[in-house]
Amino acid sequence: MSNDNKTGLTSIAELGEFGLIDHLTAKFTSKQASTVKAIGDDAAILDYNNEQVVVTTDLLLEGIHFNLTYTPLKHLGYKAVAVNLSDVYAMNATPRQITVSIGVSQKMAVEHMDELYEGIALACDRYNVDLIGGDTSASLTGLTISITAMGTAAANKITRRDSAETNNLICVSGDLGGAYMGLQLLEREKEVFQSSGGGQPQLEGYEYILQRQLKPEPREEVVQLLDKLGIQPTSMIDISDGLSSELMHICTKSGKGCKIYQDKLPIDAETSKMAEEFKLEPIIAALNGGEDYELLFTIEAGDFEKLKEEKIISVIGHITEQEEGAYMVSASGQEITLQAQGWNPLEKK
Amino acid sequence: MSNDNKTGLTSIAELGEFGLIDHLTAKFTSKQASTVKAIGDDAAILDYNNEQVVVTTDLLLEGIHFNLTYTPLKHLGYKAVAVNLSDVYAMNATPRQITVSIGVSQKMAVEHMDELYEGIALACDRYNVDLIGGDTSASLTGLTISITAMGTAAANKITRRDSAETNNLICVSGDLGGAYMGLQLLEREKEVFQSSGGGQPQLEGYEYILQRQLKPEPREEVVQLLDKLGIQPTSMIDISDGLSSELMHICTKSGKGCKIYQDKLPIDAETSKMAEEFKLEPIIAALNGGEDYELLFTIEAGDFEKLKEEKIISVIGHITEQEEGAYMVSASGQEITLQAQGWNPLEKK
Numbered sequence: 001m002s003n004d005n006k007t008g009l010t011s012i013a014e015l016g017e018f019g020l021i022d023h024l025t026a027k028f029t030s031k032q033a034s035t036v037k038a039i040g041d042d043a044a045i046l047d048y049n050n051e052q053v054v055v056t057t058d059l060l061l062e063g064i065h066f067n068l069t070y071t072p073l074k075h076l077g078y079k080a081v082a083v084n085l086s087d088v089y090a091m092n093a094t095p096r097q098i099t100v101s102i103g104v105s106q107k108m109a110v111e112h113m114d115e116l117y118e119g120i121a122l123a124c125d126r127y128n129v130d131l132i133g134g135d136t137s138a139s140l141t142g143l144t145i146s147i148t149a150m151g152t153a154a155a156n157k158i159t160r161r162d163s164a165e166t167n168n169l170i171c172v173s174g175d176l177g178g179a180y181m182g183l184q185l186l187e188r189e190k191e192v193f194q195s196s197g198g199g200q201p202q203l204e205g206y207e208y209i210l211q212r213q214l215k216p217e218p219r220e221e222v223v224q225l226l227d228k229l230g231i232q233p234t235s236m237i238d239i240s241d242g243l244s245s246e247l248m249h250i251c252t253k254s255g256k257g258c259k260i261y262q263d264k265l266p267i268d269a270e271t272s273k274m275a276e277e278f279k280l281e282p283i284i285a286a287l288n289g290g291e292d293y294e295l296l297f298t299i300e301a302g303d304f305e306k307l308k309e310e311k312i313i314s315v316i317g318h319i320t321e322q323e324e325g326a327y328m329v330s331a332s333g334q335e336i337t338l339q340a341q342g343w344n345p346l347e348k349k
Numbered sequence: 350m351s352n353d354n355k356t357g358l359t360s361i362a363e364l365g366e367f368g369l370i371d372h373l374t375a376k377f378t379s380k381q382a383s384t385v386k387a388i389g390d391d392a393a394i395l396d397y398n399n400e401q402v403v404v405t406t407d408l409l410l411e412g413i414h415f416n417l418t419y420t421p422l423k424h425l426g427y428k429a430v431a432v433n434l435s436d437v438y439a440m441n442a443t444p445r446q447i448t449v450s451i452g453v454s455q456k457m458a459v460e461h462m463d464e465l466y467e468g469i470a471l472a473c474d475r476y477n478v479d480l481i482g483g484d485t486s487a488s489l490t491g492l493t494i495s496i497t498a499m500g501t502a503a504a505n506k507i508t509r510r511d512s513a514e515t516n517n518l519i520c521v522s523g524d525l526g527g528a529y530m531g532l533q534l535l536e537r538e539k540e541v542f543q544s545s546g547g548g549q550p551q552l553e554g555y556e557y558i559l560q561r562q563l564k565p566e567p568r569e570e571v572v573q574l575l576d577k578l579g580i581q582p583t584s585m586i587d588i589s590d591g592l593s594s595e596l597m598h599i600c601t602k603s604g605k606g607c608k609i610y611q612d613k614l615p616i617d618a619e620t621s622k623m624a625e626e627f628k629l630e631p632i633i634a635a636l637n638g639g640e641d642y643e644l645l646f647t648i649e650a651g652d653f654e655k656l657k658e659e660k661i662i663s664v665i666g667h668i669t670e671q672e673e674g675a676y677m678v679s680a681s682g683q684e685i686t687l688q689a690q691g692w693n694p695l696e697k698k
Contacts, residue, residue: 009458021485023459024466028473028480032445034501035479044481046446048501049400057482057497059450063489096381097395101408101495109358110372117373130379132393133406136370140412146450146495148406152383152397 018340040253041160042090042237043151052155055148056087062105062142070186073112075214076145077119083240084149085127086218086293090238091160092226093153095127101135103144127220157232159297162253164235168298168319170258171233173222173312175266176243177282180289181274182206182213208270216293222312223295229306236297242288246296248326248340257324258338260317262331287328287338367689389602390509391439391586392500401504404497405436411454411491419535422461424563425494426468432589433498434476435567435642439587440509441575442502444476450484452493476569506581508646511602513584517647517668519607520582522571522661524615525592526631529638530623531555531562557619565642571661572644578655585646591637595645597675597689599668606673607687609666611680636677636687 012020025039036052037045043056060066060080068076081098088095100120104113124131129149189201203210218238226233235254237246243265251258265286275282298319299307307313317328326338361369374388385401386394392405409415409429417425430447437444449469453462473480478498538550552559567587575582584603586595592614600607614635624631647668648656656662666677675687 007458009460012453012457012459012462015459017485020459020462021483024462024485025480027470030479030481031477032479034445035481038479038481039483044446044448046481046499048402049398051398051400053397053402055446055448055482055497055499057448057450057484057495059452059484059486059493059495061452061486061488061493064452064487096383097393097404099393099404099406099497101406103408103410103413103493104361108361109356110361110364110369111358113361113369113373121376124377128380130381130384130387131374131377132379132384132387132395133404134370134388135406135408136366136373137408137410138413139410141490144408144410144452144493146406146408148404148448148497150395150404 037160041162042087043093045091045158047155052093052153052158054088054091054093054151054153054158056084057146057148058084058087060145062144067190068143069190071214073115074119074122077116078123078215079119080145080147081120081123081127081129082216082218083293084147085123085129086216086238086240088149088151089218089220089223090236090295091151091153092157092223092233092236093151095129095149095151097130097132097150098124099133099148100131101146103137103139105139105141105143108143127218159233159236161235161237161250164250164254164256164298164319166256166319166321167301168234169301169304169315170247170260170296170298170317170319171307171313171315172239172243172266172294172296173219174292174294175268175271176239176292176294177275177285177289178209178212178268178271179216179291179293180285181271181278182209182211183291184278185209185274186213206270206274208268209274213291216291218293219295225310225312229310231299231303231306233297233299236295239292239294239296241290243296244287244338245340248338250296250298251319251322251326252340254319255322257320257322258317258326259320259324260328262328264314264316266314386509390511391436392442394440394507396504401442401502401507403437403440403442403500403502403507405433406495406497407433407436409494411493416539417492418539420563422464423468423471426465427472427564428468429494429496430469430472430476430478431565431567432642433496434472434478435587435589437498437500438567438569438572439585439644440500440502441506441572441582441585442500444478444498444500446479446481446499447473448482448497449480450495452486452488454488454490454492457492476567508582508585510584510586510599513599513603513605513647513668515605515668515670516650517583518650518653518664519596519609519645519647519666519668520656520662520664521588521592521615521643521645522568523641523643524617524620525588525641525643526624526634526638527558527561527617527620528565528640528642529634530620530627531558531560532640533627534558534623535562555619555623557617558623562640565640567642568644574659574661578659580648580652580655582646582648585644588641588643588645590639592645593636593687594689597687599645599647600671600675601689603668604671606669606671607666607675608669608673609677611677613663613665615663
């Protein structure tokens with residue numbers, strides 16, 4: 001790491017999110033017999049008396065992860081739970097419990113907290129999880145939400161991100177890029193609203209991508225479908241940072257390469273339409289737009305027959321040897337190298 | 350709840366911390382068989398394949414829970430872990446794993462994060478727990494730390510706060526009020542430092558209370574001692590908000606009253622000396638000063654013989670019927686009613 005000339009300190013931007021996490025946690029080793037897998041997947045894996053327990057946690061900060069100007073508090077509560085459950089499903093596990101800690105900003109009243117908890121309760125009911133604890137504190141600045149989710153699965157069902165094999169098929173659920181285009185729409189309408197000093201935002205016809213951004217659903221039905229079809233994915237991850245980034249995680253952790261095909265990527269018509277309005281290639285939103293919370297997984301080629309008729313799942317490519325690299329074949333046949341994007345501490349995301 | 354006349358909204362200050370938590374969580378009911386006890390104790394209790402797992406979480410916010418002007422980052426990391434482990438010990442359980450989520454403030458460099466994680470690693474090593482996951486994000490404002498700890502215990506060992514019985518003896522470990530007086534000292538020296546434009550703070554002779562504030566240790570040895578002595582506490586809680594508040598939790602949850610004696614409360618000489626400098630009654634620091642992280646527990650009267658020689662434990666009173674109220678008998682024989690204090694969202698604490 002190079003140092004800043006003036007302070008002698010290393011900026012966090014230089015390492016990036018994943019580099020920072022690797023750097024900080026490199027020295028930690030596990031001592032407890034119940035710790036099966038610590039840092040490095042969607043969730044940690046614990047073994048309590050032969051019950052496999054997965055644990056994942058997310059921190060959401062006002063101004064970084066959400067903007068209260070256009071995020072209703074009830075939706076925010078729902079989404080905060082949903083994104084954690086998404087990590088549990090990405091382990092092929094069933095969520096059981098969550099804890100919720102809140103730093104309450106000074107402008108919030110009891111009624112605001114009620115709205116937030118209404119959304120939390122709705123998600124708990126929808127996904128059958130229990131709220132088991134948390135911490136509530138004043139915050140001098142913005143609203144802070146920290147959620148930890150726990151789930152269980154049979155040991156032979158748990159799906160990690162480091163176990164993809166060459167020639168496995170790469171699959172993705174649902175469609176991609178919608179949540180990102182929903183966010184662009186909300187940002188545009190916020191600016192219009194602010195510069196015009198009021199007036200109704202133009203959101204009609206974009207209900208789907210708005211819902212993708214404001215009220216994402218973790219893909220419980222995909223996990224259930226795979227179980228029903230008798231398919232054990234060889235690796236799995238949820239798409240929170242964009243397809244490209246998540247696929248790179250699977251490849252890097254598994255020591256593999258990959259080849260995906262642009263014309264196989266599932267993109268909804270609303271996503272494409274909105275992208276065109278913004279003069280953006282829809283494929284960029286699909287590859288790098290975050291927050292879709294779809295599941296990205298690999299299966300043995302022999303399992304293809306079992307799921308080829310399932311509309312909810314698209315086969316987008318296959319795993320290759322690491323030396324072959326990680327790239328996407330564009331519609332015109334060009335090979336485009338995939339890149340992992342993480343959180344940039346100097347930018348809002 | 351009454352409403353603010355202007356906005357029609359209810360201020361959170363009106364409910365207070367415990368009122369707000371009760372209000373927000375009243376509607377949540379548990380659906381999972383593995384949830385033994387959800388909200389309302391030091392930690393939730395889960396049962397995975399007949400292994401009892403306790404889960405607790407804390408959120409620490411800059412400017413509310415810590416002040417970086419006088420808190421070294423390494424100490425902060427250590428303390429953040431310690432306060433969570435304290436909740437695990439308060440269940441009479443052994444901590445096993447933690448997750449750590451960090452919102453990184455913009456002024457922080459990699460070297461600052463290294464210091465923070467050095468403290469986290471030190472606590473993990475000292476208490477033999479595994480760091481199994483977390484989330485790292487940029488924060489637009491201050492440093493945010495959210496930690497969740499998990500531990501295990503035999504089902505018949507777990508100690509809740511709602512199970513104290515009349516005539517049980519009330520015990521407390523270590524001594525009280527030190528962490529609070531340490532904080533007062535740090536605040537005073539910070540002001541002196543700022544108004545004098547520099548100069549060394551006067552901290553000599555107060556190493557103990559400073560350590561109580563900056564590097565508290567969760568009371569593992571108390572849990573181990575009770576086990577060695579063959580004592581199963583009838584209830585237990587850790588002292589994070591002050592003796593008075595925590596004792597009221599035990600009484601309220603157990604449906605009991607209590608009587609404690611001022612001259613039985615353990616107060617260190619440094620704590621008394623510092624209190625006198627501040628023209629404060631040491632007993633006030635002991636009753637209402639937070640962050641001591643001692644264990645407060647009740648035992649059957651018949652167990653008194655087993656621990657009466659243990660210097661680390663003071664018997665300070667006994668549990669009564671609820672109708673008799675909750676009070677402290679002062680040195681002069683006066684009866685003073687105990688009160689629960691929580692977090693006040695309008696005040697730093």
